Amino acid sequence: MRSRWILVLVVGLLLAGCTSGGGSDSAKGRITLRFQSLAWQEESVTANKELVKEWNATHPDVKVEYVQGSWDSVHDQLLTSFEGGEAPDIIHDASDDLADFAYGGYLADLRDLLPDRLKSDIPQRSWETATFGDGIYGVPFLQEPRVLIANATWLKRAGVRIPTPEHPWTWPEFRTVTRQLSGDGKYGVAWPLKEPVSATLNLSLSAGGELFHQGADGKVTVRFDEADQVVPRTIHDQADVDHSASPTTLGSGGSDTLPGFFGGKYAMVPLGFSYRQQIVQQAPKGFDWQVLPAPAGADGLTQGVSPQTLSIAQDSPHKKEAAAFIDFLLQPKNMVRLALGDWMLPTGTGALKDPALHTTKDDWSTGTALATDLTSAPAQSVRGYPEWKDKVATPAFQEYYSGAITLAELRKRLERDGNSVLARYQR
Amino acid sequence: MRTSTGARAGQYVALLAYLVFLAFPFLWLISTAFKSPRELGSLHPTWIPRHPTLANFRQAFDEQPLLHAALNSLLVALGAALIAVVIATPMAWVMARRRTLLARAATGWVVVSQAFPFVLVIIPLFLVLKHLRLIDSPAGLVLVYVVWSLPFALWMLVGYVRAVPAELEEAAAVDGAGKLRTLVSVTAPLLAPGIVATALFAFVTAWNEFFFALVLLKTPQHQTLPVVLTHFIGAEGVADLGPLAAAAFLATLPSLLVFALIQRRITGGMLTGAVKS
Secondary structure, eight states, X not given: OHHHHHHHHHHHHHHHHHSOOOOOSGGGTOEEEEEEEOOOSHHHHHHHHHHHHHHHHHOTTEEEEEEEOOGGGHHHHHHHHHHTTOOOSEEEEEGGGOHXXXXXXXXXXXXXXXXXXXXXXXXXXXXXXXXXXXXXXXXEEEEOOEEEEEEHXXXXXXXXXXXXXXXXXXXXHHHHHHHHHOBTTBEEEOOOOSSHHHHHHHHHGGGTOOOEEEOTTSOEEEOOOHHHHHHHHHHHIIIIIIOOBOSTTTTOOHHHHHHHHHTTSXXXXXXXXXXXXXXXXXXXXXXXXXXXXXXXXXXBTOEEEOOEEEEEBTTOTXXXXXXXXXXXXXXXXXXXXXXXXXXOEESOHHHHTOGGGSOSGGGHHHHHHTGGGEEEOTTTTSTTHHHIIIIIIHHHHHHHHTTSSOHHHHHHIIIIIHHHHHHHHOO | OOOOHHHHHHHHHHHHHHHHHHHHHHHHHHHHHTSOHHHHTOSSOOSSOSSOOSHHHHHHHHHSOHHHHHHHHHHHHHHHHHHXXXXXXXXXXXXXXXXOHHHHHHHHXXXXXXXXXXXXXXXXXXXXXXXXXXXXXXXXXHHHHHHHHHHHHHHHHHHHHHHSOHHHHHHHHHTTOOHHHHIIIIXXXXXXXHHHHHHHHHHHHHHHOOHHHHHHOOSGXXXXXXXXXXXXXXXXXXXXXXXXXXXXXXXXXXXXXXXXXXXXXXXXXXXXTSSOO
């Protein structure tokens, strides 16, 4: 008898728990917008939630609901939401994830929705990262350059010239320095190249390597020219010829290299600017580190980036209000708060002038000095790029960096195999 | 046939190796959960944290609504397990006892249904649930989990039903019991270990499931624990390792607890001596 009562209680509890509650705001004439944020670090989540709270306090008729998303699964989750017509109104993502959604008609073209203030605050080179066809489908607002995080004590002791954004190392100079810093089981650099394609392509812009070339017929083809080969050759030679780059980290993620960096195995690690947050948290007491610009090539310090973006769902019935919220979120002082929370750089020229981003603490000033050199990552709008990257480029670069294939073979694979993949998307 | 000492020793070594293989990730998870960020960045990690800290647990609870998400997971998993077992038990009985075309077709369906990956069904499923107004509803998620775990639950239970001697049911029939009375009063009690094992399987499947929960639940108040755990992971797979390990450790506890509590029921030989052979 007692077990029956327990069963009834459990079923009742389940039914109560499974019933959706909540009232409807639309009945009260109030608009509710859902803002899906991918902020994940404590400071960043706090900054986002505070801004939503401030908006809600000053806009009683347009309530914004904060929805926590995840970088880990955002593409699949958004795709399903779009297909089912249940997408959030305001979508946080990255520019290299937008192409499918933009071409698929899931995102609103923002050209007529955004105020002139915001349009002029963000430079054209940043807008290009979120431009697909004729439309703009996201507001790029946070970005990060790839920098060299260096063991300052080691570099000082070795007596090498310390590069600055004004006087960076060239790629050959970088190779010489890493050779000089290596020996006795220690390496001048540890390249974390778990994702070798974006790192290589973005850095190759410094040497003028564009890899993807658009012909007169509008079709894009891969050409692995001399300029495209500068960065891959440097990495390959460091790892396989000079032995000045750790061979074991070539398949690692950025975080995986940090224990070796702190333990004195590597003098430098090329990482995204936001990794400073992890370094501040994890570095042993007294560990002296600094941020150096990535090496420069024929095109100076130019680097490709895929900024974080804010978009509006095409299905949203309140696009104007969503655009107003984006404008609020990206006011210069708010953009600075978001940038500090994520340890990244804002795209807005107004925000970039903020003194908080020019301090030498945690080397913010070095990163901020690189902001003008950041441009759209190559190929992010090329159709078929994801397949080219996964099936052709990633294994080819991994094999080349590990010494399994030659530069000629790498070129053959990127061009011959790569172009046959791209051709399928451009018929 | 006697097993030689060498072979016995080899078996124990293999068993020990298997246990280490199974336990290693979990023990490492526990170790990570109690380490400070500085210790996590150490080049020479240790099994026992040098300076154990609860800071990761504090941070995990501060940053994410873990308790609320755990309650959501518990309700959904319990609901799915309960409903799956209630549906699967009579179905399994029919499939095991009746050699009809329908029973054979159902067995075929059970096997075939295991071949479909999540991604193949998620969009049609989403549209169906949307039509039923069950998107962003824990009830919708329970429905999906029931359907998803039902084939395997059936497959498990059919095996258990076949192990129950049909003579017992025939004896009940001779005493005048109807089909339902026989199932409820004779077969079901003997199936208890199987029902518990099946419920446990359905519970753990639902408790751990991530992708359906991610796609079907929108409102943060409805999100389940696996979805909330991913909030500790950032762009390019960078993770807030300490709090993630702390939260993941807590998330494994209910499954472990349930296993520990009912382990004897699963392995108990309830049928011993039921009939004379």
